[in-house]
Amino acid sequence: MATLFGSGIKRREDPRLVTGRATYTDDVKLPGLLYAAILRSTYAHAKLKQVDVAKAKQAAGVVAVYTGADLRDKVNAVPCAWNVPNCDLKVPPHPVLAVDKVRYVGDGIALVVAESRAAARDALDLIEVDYDPLDAVVDPERAAQKGAPQLHADVPNNVAFTWKVTGGDADKAFAEAPVKLEQRILQPRLLPTAMEPRAACASYNPGTGQLTCWITSQNPHIHRFLLSVMTKLPEHRIRVIAPEVGGGFGSKIPGYADEALVSFASLDLGRPVKWTEDRSENYKVTIHGRDHVEHVELCGTKDGKITGLRTRVYAGLGGYASTAAPGIPTILHGLMYSGPYAIPNIAGTVYGVYTTTTPVDAYRGAGRPEATFLLERMIDLYARKIGMDPVEVRRKNLIPNDKFPYTVATGITYDSGNYQGALDKALQMIDYKKFRAEQAKARKDGRYLGIGVTTYCEICGLGPSQVAGAVGFGGGLYDSAIVRVYPTGVVRAYIGAKPHGQGEETTFAQIVADEFGLPVENVEVVAGDTEATPQGWGTYGSRTTAVCGSAVKVAAQRVKAKAKQIAAHLLEANEADLDWKDGKFVVKGSPDKSKSFGELALMANVAWNMPPGVEPGLEATAFFDPTNFVFPFGTHICTVEVDAETGEVKILRYIAVDDCGPQINPMIVEGQVHGGVIQGLGEALQERAVYDEDGQLLTGTLMDYAVPKASQMPKIETAHTVTPSPVNPLGVKGVGETGTIASVPTLVNAVCDALAPLGVTHIDKPLTPARVWTAIQQAKGGAR
Amino acid sequence: MRLEFSGAPEIAAPPAVVWQRLLDHRFVASVAPGVESVEAVDDRHFKVVSAFGVGSVKLKFQLDVELSELTPPKSLKLSARGRAPGSGVDVSTRLAIEPVAPNRSRLRWDATSEVRGTVASVGARLLKGTAKQLTESFWRKFAARVAERSK
Numbered sequence: 001m002a003t004l005f006g007s008g009i010k011r012r013e014d015p016r017l018v019t020g021r022a023t024y025t026d027d028v029k030l031p032g033l034l035y036a037a038i039l040r041s042t043y044a045h046a047k048l049k050q051v052d053v054a055k056a057k058q059a060a061g062v063v064a065v066y067t068g069a070d071l072r073d074k075v076n077a078v079p080c081a082w083n084v085p086n087c088d089l090k091v092p093p094h095p096v097l098a099v100d101k102v103r104y105v106g107d108g109i110a111l112v113v114a115e116s117r118a119a120a121r122d123a124l125d126l127i128e129v130d131y132d133p134l135d136a137v138v139d140p141e142r143a144a145q146k147g148a149p150q151l152h153a154d155v156p157n158n159v160a161f162t163w164k165v166t167g168g169d170a171d172k173a174f175a176e177a178p179v180k181l182e183q184r185i186l187q188p189r190l191l192p193t194a195m196e197p198r199a200a201c202a203s204y205n206p207g208t209g210q211l212t213c214w215i216t217s218q219n220p221h222i223h224r225f226l227l228s229v230m231t232k233l234p235e236h237r238i239r240v241i242a243p244e245v246g247g248g249f250g251s252k253i254p255g256y257a258d259e260a261l262v263s264f265a266s267l268d269l270g271r272p273v274k275w276t277e278d279r280s281e282n283y284k285v286t287i288h289g290r291d292h293v294e295h296v297e298l299c300g301t302k303d304g305k306i307t308g309l310r311t312r313v314y315a316g317l318g319g320y321a322s323t324a325a326p327g328i329p330t331i332l333h334g335l336m337y338s339g340p341y342a343i344p345n346i347a348g349t350v351y352g353v354y355t356t357t358t359p360v361d362a363y364r365g366a367g368r369p370e371a372t373f374l375l376e377r378m379i380d381l382y383a384r385k386i387g388m389d390p391v392e393v394r395r396k397n398l399i400p401n402d403k404f405p406y407t408v409a410t411g412i413t414y415d416s417g418n419y420q421g422a423l424d425k426a427l428q429m430i431d432y433k434k435f436r437a438e439q440a441k442a443r444k445d446g447r448y449l450g451i452g453v454t455t456y457c458e459i460c461g462l463g464p465s466q467v468a469g470a471v472g473f474g475g476g477l478y479d480s481a482i483v484r485v486y487p488t489g490v491v492r493a494y495i496g497a498k499p500h501g502q503g504e505e506t507t508f509a510q511i512v513a514d515e516f517g518l519p520v521e522n523v524e525v526v527a528g529d530t531e532a533t534p535q536g537w538g539t540y541g542s543r544t545t546a547v548c549g550s551a552v553k554v555a556a557q558r559v560k561a562k563a564k565q566i567a568a569h570l571l572e573a574n575e576a577d578l579d580w581k582d583g584k585f586v587v588k589g590s591p592d593k594s595k596s597f598g599e600l601a602l603m604a605n606v607a608w609n610m611p612p613g614v615e616p617g618l619e620a621t622a623f624f625d626p627t628n629f630v631f632p633f634g635t636h637i638c639t640v641e642v643d644a645e646t647g648e649v650k651i652l653r654y655i656a657v658d659d660c661g662p663q664i665n666p667m668i669v670e671g672q673v674h675g676g677v678i679q680g681l682g683e684a685l686q687e688r689a690v691y692d693e694d695g696q697l698l699t700g701t702l703m704d705y706a707v708p709k710a711s712q713m714p715k716i717e718t719a720h721t722v723t724p725s726p727v728n729p730l731g732v733k734g735v736g737e738t739g740t741i742a743s744v745p746t747l748v749n750a751v752c753d754a755l756a757p758l759g760v761t762h763i764d765k766p767l768t769p770a771r772v773w774t775a776i777q778q779a780k781g782g783a784r
Numbered sequence: 785m786r787l788e789f790s791g792a793p794e795i796a797a798p799p800a801v802v803w804q805r806l807l808d809h810r811f812v813a814s815v816a817p818g819v820e821s822v823e824a825v826d827d828r829h830f831k832v833v834s835a836f837g838v839g840s841v842k843l844k845f846q847l848d849v850e851l852s853e854l855t856p857p858k859s860l861k862l863s864a865r866g867r868a869p870g871s872g873v874d875v876s877t878r879l880a881i882e883p884v885a886p887n888r889s890r891l892r893w894d895a896t897s898e899v900r901g902t903v904a905s906v907g908a909r910l911l912k913g914t915a916k917q918l919t920e921s922f923w924r925k926f927a928a929r930v931a932e933r934s935k
Contacts, residue, residue, distance in 0.1 A: 042872040042901030105901060125869050280870075280902060690908075692785040694898065700905020703839070 004510040004520055008667030011506045022244040025199040025214045026276045033201075034063055036262050036275040037120035039110040039127050040284065041102035044136035044356040044695020045149060048100055052128040053110055059126055061119030064269060066111045066261075068097035075264050076230045078257050078320070081222075081474030082327035087163035089352075092152035094320035096230065096257035096264075102131070103151050103319030104357050105697055106284030108257055113265045113273055136695030140316035140353040141293040151319060151354045160317055160352040161326060165334040167409025168345030173308030177299035181381055186764045187292035187370045189316065189689040191705050192363045196246025197282040200259035203272035210237050211267065215259050217242035217528075218252045218498055219538020222475060224530050226255030226323070231263050242528035245500035249679070250362035251286045252500070253540050254323035258285070280700050288689055289363020291316035292329065292370050298378040302386055304393040308345040309337055311374065317352050318359035324473075325361045326352055331471050332367030332459065332541075338408035339375045340419045340457040340633055341397040346409040356695040362540060364679055365740040368458045376454050376745035380752060381761060390749070391432065394455045395423065405628075405726075414457065414631040415733075418659065418723045423455050425719055426635035426657040435639060443757055448642040449652070450754025453635065454746040460734035461546030461630035461727070478625035479548035480534040483512060483555040485563075485618035487605035489598035491516065491523045493555070496536015497548035498528045502736055503668040504544055508552050510664055511730070515556035516597045517583025534621055542632070542734020545664065550728040551624035558620035566604055567595040569611035630725045632733035634658035636677070636742040640750040644758065647773030649685065649751055651714040656742070659721045660735035669735050670718050676739015677716050682708035683740070684747035686766045706766075755779070785904050787912060789919045790894040796931035799881045799889045803857035805930045806879065815925045817918050820844070828852070832864070838907035838914045843868035857881060870902035887934075893923050 016022045053065040078094040097108045110127050114120035135149040142148055143158045151158055174180060194216075201214040211233055217223045220240040228235040245252060258275055265273040277285060297310040315329035334348045379397075383390035398419040399406050407413045430451070439449040462468070465476040480496035493512050499505060509523040516523075526532055536548060560580075567585035568575040571593055578585045585600070587593040595603075600618070603609065607616030639652040656673050663669045686706040690698045699705040724731030744765065751767055752760060759779040763771055795802055805811050809830050813822040818835040825831060832847040847866035854860045862877040877895040884890050897919075899911060907914070 040870065040901075042867075042870065105905075121869075280906060284905065692904070692908075694786060694900070696785050696900055696904040696908075698785060698905060698908035700902070700908070704905070704909055 004514045005664055006662070006666070007510065008665055009506065009510070009520065011503045011668065012509070013503060013505050024196055024244045024246060025201055025216050028201045028214045028243070028274065030203055030272040032271045034113050034115060034269065034271050034273045035117040035120045036265060036273050037112045037124050038108045038258065038261065038275070039112070039124045041098065041105055041107040041109055043102055043131050043133055044105050045134040045151070046102050047132040047134065048098055048102060048109065048129065049132050050130040051110055055126040056112060056123040059119065059123040061115040062112060062123045063115065064113045064265065065123070066097065068095055068099040068109065071097055071264065072099055075260055076232060078255055078260070079226060079229050080321040080323060080325065082324045083472040083474065084161065084163060084326040084330050085472045087161035087330065089161040089326055090155045091160070091321045092155060096260050105695055106358055107319060111261050111265065113269065136356040136693065138355050138357050138691040138693065138695050139293065140291060140314040140355055143355045144314055144351055144353045149356070151356060155354060158354040160321060160354055163330040163334065163350045163352070165337065165346065165348045165410050167411060170308045170310050170345040170347035173345035174297065174299045174310065177307050178302050179382065179386055180297065180299045181378070181385055182295065182297040183378060183381060183762055185294040185296055185374050185377060187290040187294065187373065188765065189291040189360065190289045190363055190683060190687050191283055191689050191699070192249040192251035192286065192289055193705070193707050194247035194249055194251055197277040197279060198252065198256070198258065198286055199274070199276035200262045201272065201274040202259070202263040202266040204266040204270065206270045210239065211263055212239045212241065213259060213263055214241045214243060216245050216252050218245065218248045218500055218540055220498055220528055220530050221496065221536050222538055223255060223259065227260060227263055230255070230260035231267065233267070240530045242498050245498065247501050249364040250289065250366055250540060253538065254287055254361050279702060283700050283705065284358060284697055287322050287361040288318065288358050289360060290370060291360050294374050296374045296378055298382055300382060304386060304388045304396045306341060306343050306382070306397050309343050309375070311337065311348040313348065313350040315350055315352050316355045316357065316360055318355060318357045320359050322359040322361035325359065327471065327473060328362050328367045329370070333371050335410045335412050336368050336371040336459055337375065337410055339372060340399060340417065340455050342399050343397070344409055357691055358697070364676065365737045366541065368737065369680070369741045369744055372454070372456050372458065372741050373745045376749060377762070380749045384756065384761065391427065391453050394453065395420065398423070398455060412459065413628060415628055415725045415727050416723050417457065417631065417633055418721055419455055419457070419633055421721045422633060422657045422659055423635045425721060426637050426655050429655050429657070429717060429719060430637045430639065430653065448644050448754040450640050450642065450750040450752070452638045452746040452748065452750030452753060454742045454749065455635050456742045457631050457633035458738060458741050459629045459631055460542035460737060461626060462541035462543045463629045464627060465625050475537055477537055477543070477547070478623050479536045479543070479551050480621065480623045481548065481551040481555045482534055482621045483552065483559050483619060485559060485601045485604070487602050489522065489601040491518065492526055493523065493552050494526045494533045495548050495552060496534055497539045497544040499539050499544060502539065502544060502672065503665065504549070507545065507664040507668060508549060511549060511552050512556050515553070515560055518597065542736040545730070545732050546630050546725070546728050546734055547624060547626055549732065550626070550730055551622045553729050554624055555620045555622035558622060559618055562614070562618060562620070563597065563600040563604065565611050565614055566600050570595055570603065570609065626727045628727040630727060630733035632658065632660045632735060632738055634738060634742065636746040638746045638750045640747070640754055642751055642754040642772060644776055647769035647771070647776065649767055649772060653717065654714045655717045656739065657719045657721065658735060658738050659723050660733040660738070661724045661731045662722055663720065664732065672735045673718050673739050674716050676737060677743045678708050678713050680740040680743030681713065681747055682706070684744045684765050684767060686768055688766050785899050785908060785911065787897040787899065787915050788895070789916050791920055791923050792890050792892045793924055793927040794884060795889050795891055795927040796887065797889060797934035798887050799857045799883050801934045802881050802889050802891060802930055806860065807851070812926070815929050816922055838903065839910040841903065841906045843871055843903055845873060868903065872900040873903070874898045891923065891927060895919055
């Protein structure tokens with residue numbers, strides 16, 4: 001029987017999604033449902049002198065109004081759950097509604113619960129807030145300087161942490177190196193923009209004492225825990241359901257005040273309460289991504305050998321430390337400073353800084369895009385400085401294939417790799433030499449063609465729980481599955497992760513169906529309900545297939561081992577004498593003596609004739625904890641033409657060669673690469689969340705914040721190499737974030753390469769025509 | 785976001801007439817764009833409801849307006865603090881009247897506005913242009929109507 005592993009079958013999720021049959025959190029309707037609206041600060045930074053809700057309480061349809069003072073003793077603060085060690089982390093309290101001070105535009109001030117959404121929203125206008133405005137500070141580097149406005153009483157200079165990574169002796173390397181360069185690199189703040197905004201619907205049953213909360217969640221078990229902390233309700237009386245989730249990109253990982261507020265309101269009022277944000281609320285309140293100011297130095301030899309890297313990074317955290325925020329610019333960023341290269345000496349310092357802005361947390365790639373961008377940008381600058389081809393510089397520094405597992409200077413160990421192989425394949429696809437010849441010819445004609453080549457690797461498949469504990473992550477990072485076989489031989493897999501667009505309902509069914517020799521239709525995958533699924537840690541950090549998929553595989557293997565015991569008993573044969581063939585256990589040498597998976601499913605479930613000491617039923621649970629992270633890698637290449645008169649960038653070709661190990665479903669892998677690359681090209685070309693100096697978010701709608709549009713995007717040519725990971729039974733690595741990690745420097749390096757004859761060395765992203773044009777003028781020594 | 789505009793229209797009326805008009809809240813309201821109602825709390829404090837549209841949004845602001853630092857018939861300060869759903873605005877305007885010729889004055893105005901919340905985040909691209917146009921047309925219209933009435 002042909003295996004389903006490796007087959008690009010269509011996603012079973014899609015029919016319901018494209019026909020409007022999916023149920024999202026906002027679709028949940030319950031008898032007696034109330035609606036919540038949250039009054040949000042219009043100031044970035046202000047003392048709250050008075051919040052007068054008297055008029056709002058009397059408004060038609062309003063059931064209750066709560067302020068920060070009302071909830072101070074009733075609902076605990078929003079926790080930060082990644083307590084990165086050895087960095088003097090300071091996490092000031094983050095009340096679910098502001099009590100004495102607001103710290104960003106969007107900070108919650110009051111909660112209104114009403115009979116209709118309109119009544120709740122209208123009542124917000126009746127609340128009188130007396131603010132005492134304070135100065136705002138939005139730039140993380142400026143916020144960390146003496147004299148900057150202070151957000152929190154116990155956090156001097158707004159510095160939440162000072163984290164260092166060192167390997168080798170960077171200072172010595174820089175003292176001795178013949179070539180040194182430095183560059184200030186900006187990683188602008190981005191808005192995650194999941195198609196479905198966040199929502200929460202809480203229903204407390206005073207009769208049973210149970211709270212059910214539907215949440216737009218990437219990790220329902222984590223949300224159950226966080227809700228328990230905030231509402232003070234014991235964890236076993238909380239059920240979190242994440243129904244269909246319309247994208248997250250990291251923004252639906254954190255615990256927010258909002259789901260705690262509706263849960264509290266439901267507990268207090270004994271009726272279900274729902275809150276759904278609209279896009280402008282989403283842009284103000286749901287976490288943002290990136291926001292680094294980086295000072296980067298690189299040193300090396302004159303012939304292209306990199307000997308050292310130093311960084312000083314200011315990472316904006318926003319007004320409060322969001323759930324995973326401290327781990328993003330540190331563990332997931334600084335530890336990846338070596339990239340796919342053997343860089344012997346590394347010294348990085350990252351300052352996490354509070355600013356009067358929306359909290360920043362994980363956004364697709366989370367720390368690794370920033371690391372890859374700074375490294376790839378520096379390598380191109382280095383190549384130009386020493387007059388060497390940037391591809392040759394990369395080749396010279398890539399970790400050789402025979403060196404894996406390889407421990408980089410930052411201390412982490414890469415599982416497996418074939419960096420040269422992916423590079424060769426991508427160069428062949430683009431025909432690098434031919435393009436360089438075309439470029440030279442075009443330059444003579446006054447046209448500016450450029451090429452960017454990124455060789456990357458990234459850390460994902462998070463991760464061994466022991467490491468999670470050691471780096472202060474407030475939970476485990478194993479994952480889980482129950483594989484349950486029904487009497488009729490159909491199967492369900494209940495998983496701890498929560499896919500929300502990554503297609504694991506399909507790919508995990510492929511894993512199980514293969515194991516049992518079943519048609520894929522006979523396997524269902526269930527996720528997103530803490531009542532049905534075993535403890536898991538969610539879908540983020542490209543971990544679901546590597547970790548939870550492995551749990552599915554192990555659970556299925558356990559089921560199969562039990563089925564084999566039963567088959568041996570029924571066939572009166574030794575287990576050692578049974579072969580698995582075409583979905584049946586067959587006695588060696590007696591092809592007519594066999595038991596099919598279906599027969600064994602029935603026999604196990606009716607238990608009329610079980611082997612001695614074997615329990616009835618046919619199901620198994622597995623908790624899989626990997627021995628290491630996985631490190632996917634690849635090479636992306638982009639060619640562009642830049643119009644030097646207008647600054648417009650036209651992408652000519654985009655090639656993505658990614659190695660995520662064996663692919664369960666190549667079509668889904670390709671889809672993940674496409675989505676990631678496009679999100680990255682958005683970051684490179686046009687996306688930026690803009691605050692003015694008063695901390696007002698100016699890009700507050702989809703008309704102002706420039707997510708990429710289909711018409712702007714190139715055809716993406718994909719290919720892959722296959723290098724299995726030794727750290728999980730599937731050999732797989734993650735591929736959900738590689739596109740956003742690799743594509744940003746690829747595009748920026750291509751544009752800088754195109755403009756090299758004009759003397760342009762670096763342009764801060766996003767590369768809007770105005771910025772490109774300005775950079776050209778500056779290089780020419782013209783207008784600034 | 786912070787917006788700063790200024791102007792100095794010439795008015796075909798003597799300073800005393802301009803001053804009188806400035807203090808006449810009904811007259812001011814009649815030339816101000818989008819004013820739906822104005823209510824005098826006393827002769828220095830007013831409650832104004834004004835609708836303001838920018839880009840895709842239209843918001844109704846409730847404004848508390850205060851006149852202060854009055855030096856008749858030379859100068860005064862007009863402050864307005866307003867709010868609309870999810871939004872806030874503070875406007876501070878300094879006004880100075882100078883005689884330029886018999887029966888003619890110059891009205892120098894200098895307005896600083898701070899716009900917060902939804903109206904800033906939704907209308908940022910268009911806000912500056914719209915606010916500039918509204919403010920300038922207001923004072924232009926004021927100048928024209930004062931001159932008209934003093935004929």
